[in-house]
Amino acid sequence: MLDAIAAGLLALLTPQALLFMLIGVVYGLVIGILPGLGGVVAMALLLPFTYGFETEATLALLLGAHIATIWGDSVTSILFSVPGSAKGLALCFDGYPMTKQGQATRALAASATGALMGGVIGAVFLAICIPLIRPVILALGPSEYLMMALWGLTVIATFSEGSLVKGLIASVLGVLVAFVGMDVVTATPRFTFGSEFLMDGISFPVAMIGLFAVSEMMKLAVRGTPIVDRALMQETSTVWQGIKDALGHWWLVVRSSVLGLWIGVLPGVGASVAGLAAYAQAVQTSRTPERFGKGAVEGVIAPDATMGSNEGGGLMPTLAFGIPGGESMAILLVAFIGLGVVPGPEMLTKNLGLVFSMVWIIVLANVLVTLIGLGITPWLARLPSLHANLMVPLVLCVCLVGAYATRGRIEDVVVAAIFGIAGYLMDAYRYSRANFVIGMVLATMIERNLHISLSLHGNGFLMQRPIALALLVLVVLTAASPFIRNWRKRKRLAARGAST
């Protein structure tokens, strides 16, 4: 095994492989920053250029680009509340408030360091888990996915400050929007009103661009000031502060990374869910959950660590079974075939060197992204102080082009505009946009996996799936923990009051 680890690294230390990794990372950062485009597009566009090169160099290019999009997505979420793609959404919740408080440098640095730590932990776990990959994947199924989605729902309470009813209404609206399109169970059109465009449903990234980015730009235009007015709010934070934040919250990073790996292993569970689940986990385990949504640095670190480690997890089913964990892994599979590499159990015996090369690629690409990221952070952090007259048209253009680029349909630009107005009104009347999105992401996942669980195992499916049952207990405990904590606090205060 040690030989394979060393051989995997040595194979990467060729000028071609290192150059390809650098190209991949820089290109991935640019693609990640553009709204609507993410890792899948980055890899798909590179694929035709990968034939005829060294195997390791090709993988360094593809994986490097994919990894770089993760932090690229986070940048615009933090600075402008514009999620680069679905997975960057969770970064809007606390990253953007940090920017508004003059903490953009800190948030960006914490995000980059969190992603690096998550990426490294994910890669190390991937290496350690290689012999365990197959049994782990075989132990998980739709019932476990269902519990994961239910866990995501518990975060709704966090964003329902002021009125739980308003929070729930926002979530239900999100669920209703998610139900537009082809019914995943009966394969019949639902809420489509005869429209062919609606048969494919409302695109999640497009809805997010509208809800968060377009509505924020509307707010800026109305206010006529920059996101951060330097006359009122100086950028006080530093890169080092962000690095220290991520290192200081190492236990949160480890937890979030393991969660990311776990989600990566489950085919069909997207990275957008990973980000939300990480956020939910950070909130539920925090001693001060009330700080979340208002600029808590943990709300930035956790999703980035999860998405960083998600990469290693996503590779597991691809390597062990030749079954891609997601669209990006499907593209990697095509590259494997082009390179004459057959995924499956042989990967873990005959091609172990190549597997470790990929582990090293994840580590090195993450280091490269973080170094570049930390280097450019002070300059990026200046962008939110651009005046609204410049910022609004610029960001709106990028957003609407991004909405179009998501599926190449002009109707999506209209959808982004409609969701922009909806987002503006929701914000004005204090209906949580985050809850809307959570409802939208988790609705089909819950519907799909509940149906499969019931069909395969009957009404008592939890009794037949012990892991799912254990997860349900965990969900109940984490959902109940804030209430228990509050009850204890009240009891303590009451006892203190009685004693005085």
Next chain:
Amino acid sequence: MQAMRRRIVLAGAMSPVLLASGRIAAQASGYYKDKIVTVNVAGSAAGGHNFYARMLQPHLEKHLGARELRVVNMPGGGGLKAANYIWRAKPDGSQIYFGNVSTLILAHLAGSPGATFDPTKFNYLGRVTSEARVLCVGGKSEIRSIEDVMKLKRPFVYPSQGTDEDFYTMAVLGDALGFKVKAVTGYEGNADTALAVIKGDADGHITGWTESRAAIRNGDKMPILMVTSLKSPDYPNIPLAPAIAPAAKRATVQAMADILETHRSYIGPPGMDANAVAAFRAAVTAMLNDPALLKETKAKERPIAPMDGARQQKVIAEISRESANLAPILKAAVKAIQ
């Protein structure tokens, strides 16, 4: 039906003969000279259709003599969105569909609300591939053969990602071979259904041969039936569905196999300019005989199985006529999941 099958097989075999004059004809007509052509791929960037479309793009552009050939992904509705789009496209030959033909025929037969077209009225411009569909069970399943499936005392659990061609094929097999099928819908893709089969959550699923090849080699899946007319030289012991179907149902299963063999093709809108049709067909034929492309497909392990567009047009018309008896089976399968 037997005669039609022979014609389909012959069409494939005769293609090289037709190919020789293709490029000359396409460019001689000059129809596409200085024109921009958009190939709308009925699938996402990660799918097999996209891979083929982009691999073929520079070759087709050369043989068409077009100024530019653009490849655009139009995923959605299992290919129906792209087909609906082409159905309404301007028939000047500038908008072309590339994807699965069998999905279009089956969706139409099943009365799918998403299919707003009549597949016989499209202009078929040439088939690129034809991949055998194979029914696999899990490597550790108690089911070891199609006979075991037919003897099952319970329904055969089939994980499905929706009403795609494999869903319909399974319904036809169940009807013809006399076993009950319990389709569990809601799965998100082939990766999802494959894992369900390997884990033993479900009994088996149908995929293209290349999609299951790695899992079969590894022993994670076991092929028990192929839904095609010709035996695979690599796996001669796997039975063919038309051969084992009872006499009364053989024609139905054969019709299904014929539909599946129409596979990945270029299609133009109804009423497409006759000169454009002729030029495009000739270019596709020439491209699929181009030594440079053949070398590339071999290197990338992406086999092709060409069928000339004019021949394909006749075959599709014949298949559609003879598949009418499939409609009630397909409609019943859809009703069962609703």
